[in-house]
Amino acid sequence: MKDVIYPSFDDVIAxxxxxxxxxxxxxxxxxxxxxxxxxxxLHFKCENFQKAGxxxxxxACNAVxxxxxxxxxxxxxxxxxxxxxxxxxxxxxxxxxxxxxxxPRTAPEAKKAAxxxxxxxxxxxxxxxxxxxxxxxQVVAETGAEFVHPYNDLRVIxxxxxxxxxxxxxxxxxxxxVAPIGGGGMISGTCLTVSSTAPDxxxxxxxxLNADDxxxxxxxxxxxxxxxxxxxxxxxxxxxxxxxxxYVSNHVTDILTATEDEIIAAMKLTWERMKIVIEPSCAxxxxxxxxxxxxxxxxxxxxxxxxxxxxxxxxxxFKG
Amino acid sequence: MKDVIYPSFDDVIAxxxxxxxxxxxxxxxxxxxxxxxxxxxLHFKCENFQKAGxxxxxxACNAVxxxxxxxxxxxxxxxxxxxxxxxxxxxxxxxxxxxxxxxPRTAPEAKKAAxxxxxxxxxxxxxxxxxxxxxxxQVVAETGAEFVHPYNDLRVIxxxxxxxxxxxxxxxxxxxxVAPIGGGGMISGTCLTVSSTAPDxxxxxxxxLNADDxxxxxxxxxxxxxxxxxxxxxxxxxxxxxxxxxYVSNHVTDILTATEDEIIAAMKLTWERMKIVIEPSCAxxxxxxxxxxxxxxxxxxxxxxxxxxxxxxxxxxFKG
Numbered sequence: 218m219k220d221v222i223y224p225s226f227d228d229v230i231a232x233x234x235x236x237x238x239x240x241x242x243x244x245x246x247x248x249x250x251x252x253x254x255x256x257x258x259l260h261f262k263c264e265n266f267q268k269a270g271x272x273x274x275x276x277a278c279n280a281v282x283x284x285x286x287x288x289x290x291x292x293x294x295x296x297x298x299x300x301x302x303x304x305x306x307x308x309x310x311x312x313x314x315x316x317x318x319x320x321p322r323t324a325p326e327a328k329k330a331a332x333x334x335x336x337x338x339x340x341x342x343x344x345x346x347x348x349x350x351x352x353x354x355q356v357v358a359e360t361g362a363e364f365v366h367p368y369n370d371l372r373v374i375x376x377x378x379x380x381x382x383x384x385x386x387x388x389x390x391x392x393x394x395v396a397p398i399g400g401g402g403m404i405s406g407t408c409l410t411v412s413s414t415a416p417d418x419x420x421x422x423x424x425x426l427n428a429d430d431x432x433x434x435x436x437x438x439x440x441x442x443x444x445x446x447x448x449x450x451x452x453x454x455x456x457x458x459x460x461x462x463x464y465v466s467n468h469v470t471d472i473l474t475a476t477e478d479e480i481i482a483a484m485k486l487t488w489e490r491m492k493i494v495i496e497p498s499c500a501x502x503x504x505x506x507x508x509x510x511x512x513x514x515x516x517x518x519x520x521x522x523x524x525x526x527x528x529x530x531x532x533x534x535f536k537g
Numbered sequence: 538m539k540d541v542i543y544p545s546f547d548d549v550i551a552x553x554x555x556x557x558x559x560x561x562x563x564x565x566x567x568x569x570x571x572x573x574x575x576x577x578x579l580h581f582k583c584e585n586f587q588k589a590g591x592x593x594x595x596x597a598c599n600a601v602x603x604x605x606x607x608x609x610x611x612x613x614x615x616x617x618x619x620x621x622x623x624x625x626x627x628x629x630x631x632x633x634x635x636x637x638x639x640x641p642r643t644a645p646e647a648k649k650a651a652x653x654x655x656x657x658x659x660x661x662x663x664x665x666x667x668x669x670x671x672x673x674x675q676v677v678a679e680t681g682a683e684f685v686h687p688y689n690d691l692r693v694i695x696x697x698x699x700x701x702x703x704x705x706x707x708x709x710x711x712x713x714x715v716a717p718i719g720g721g722g723m724i725s726g727t728c729l730t731v732s733s734t735a736p737d738x739x740x741x742x743x744x745x746l747n748a749d750d751x752x753x754x755x756x757x758x759x760x761x762x763x764x765x766x767x768x769x770x771x772x773x774x775x776x777x778x779x780x781x782x783x784y785v786s787n788h789v790t791d792i793l794t795a796t797e798d799e800i801i802a803a804m805k806l807t808w809e810r811m812k813i814v815i816e817p818s819c820a821x822x823x824x825x826x827x828x829x830x831x832x833x834x835x836x837x838x839x840x841x842x843x844x845x846x847x848x849x850x851x852x853x854x855f856k857g
Binding site: 244246265266270327485488489492493494495525527529530532534535 | 564566585586590647805808809812813814815845847849850852854855
């Protein structure tokens with residue numbers, strides 16, 4: 218295994234300059250109701266308002282717009298549970314290069330339609346890590362496309378790092394940041410920025426109890442991967458990989474979990490009180506904040522709202 | 538009938554100064570997707586993010602914080618299909634005076650809970666204008682409270698006028714404004730500001746076809762009132778009254794209507810693409826913009842998103 222050269226904060230600044238024309242500097246919202254309820258001073262970084270509906274466009278744009286000329290013709294390819302698929306399609310569309318995405322056949326229809334809307338080509342797989350990776354190998358063999366992994370790619374992690382860079386600029390005195398964890402791309406980007414610029418800020422990862430492989434990995438000291446966990450937080454089913462494990466194991470303060478009911482309740486509460494559409498995946502941070510008042514009360518906390526791509530015909534608080 | 542002295546734009550400025558500590562200067566959002574779809578340059582004034590979840594807090598605060606000392610003890614009372622009830626309760630709570638609201642028993646549970654959360658007292662009536670007004674007379678007789686009508690009150694209209702004042706400050710070069718019309722409070726406030734400060738800007742009222750009494754009034758040249766129209770846009774069931782008719786008849790460019798299906802589709806589209814929670818009532822403007830591209834395409838248009846108080850367990854695109 219070769220030595221990995223991890224990106225520096227200068228690389229984050231360069232990424233930010235590279236992707237700025239293609240992304241939004243998303244707003245930070247507050248809610249006096251949720252502050253009263255939690256006892257914390259919460260600042261929500263609204264990547265649900267981001268281009269393509271999620272933070273993942275940051276990493277995808279950094280990878281696509283950093284591609285050398287000789288790789289453009291064959292385009293890019295990836296596998297993704299949803300938002301990275303949209304984001305890579307968006308980024309490739311903006312650069313005018315081909316993009317193929319392997320998506321679980323169970324992915325929300327709204328996400329599939331949006332991928333096609335941005336010009337991406339979809340190849341379907343079964344909803345498990347093993348099927349996704351097998352189908353993807355075929356796609357790369359056929360197209361010769363540049364693989365942009367949804368999270369285990371340092372170009373992607375460096376792009377995601379621009380999100381917490383903006384948050385730290387937008388809100389003074391942040392004492393902790395809470396973000397969801399699936400494969401660990403957003404958390405790794407957060408670690409990259411925070412460890413370089415504000416090492417005293419605590420970093421909490423929020424994970425569904427039903428897909429708590431990152432929490433178990435964190436406690437065990439090595440990567441534990443589940444193949445096909447079942448959770449409403451469909452963006453958080455994927456396992457850590459070596460690059461994200463580097464950041465998680467070195468810089469994360471703690472990984473906290475929430476049940477499916479707690480996640481759905483936090484999602485509905487956010488819709489009702491903040492009037493914003495957020496995905497189940499990004500309700501996990503609020504769920505763990507509500508569950509652990511001793512950790513968060515009295516502190517100024519940044520919360521990453523990672524995305525807002527929801528299938529409106531399948532809301533989790535409607536049964537059947 | 539005595540002569541009415543209508544407010545001036547100086548009164549709007551005074552109202553704005555009076556209510557500013559109690560309201561948000563709400564953001565204006567854009568959507569490249571909706572611009573592409575409509576051919577217009579749309580700027581959404583997001584009063585769904587307003588205190589108490591709707592623009593109505595502007596008018597309610599202006600009435601409550603303008604009350605003379607000798608009227609404070611008996612408090613305020615009103616009847617409302619929902620958001621004015623919340624807003625008056627919020628404003629009264631901030632000033633520390635009693636508030637009684639007559640609400641239809643069919644009003645969304647979320648709105649009733651929020652009224653109580655702000656400290657308001659609810660008296661229920663049947664869902665018709667006649668029942669509402671009868672029950673309300675009793676309440677005023679019993680409490681001696683100051684009546685703050687949800688829209689036919691010049692203090693309220695002057696408060697609502699601060700919304701389009703902000704919009705005109707936030708977006709340069711607006712050529713038209715579209716707002717929903719029920720009783721006409723928001724539209725009247727828009728007329729008050731726009732006729733004083735930018736008389737060339739066109740004002741379009743958007744109304745459910747199922748509750749099109751304002752459109753019929755506009756064409757007939759006098760007020761036509763329906764008693765209990767049935768529409769998903771539950772904030773827009775009430776009829777015009779003499780003060781709002783003054784503004785509508787003198788300053789509105791046109792009143793456009795949309796069917797129930799068109800309203801629900803525009804609401805769902807806004808949730809999906811803009812990632813914001815809006816009420817059915819404030820989806821009517823987007824519905825009429827989508828329906829009348831000849832009127833709006835190529836123009837810079839302000840759209841008032843009037844509120845975001847939605848019962849998440851009763852979304853109109855779920856049947857049954």
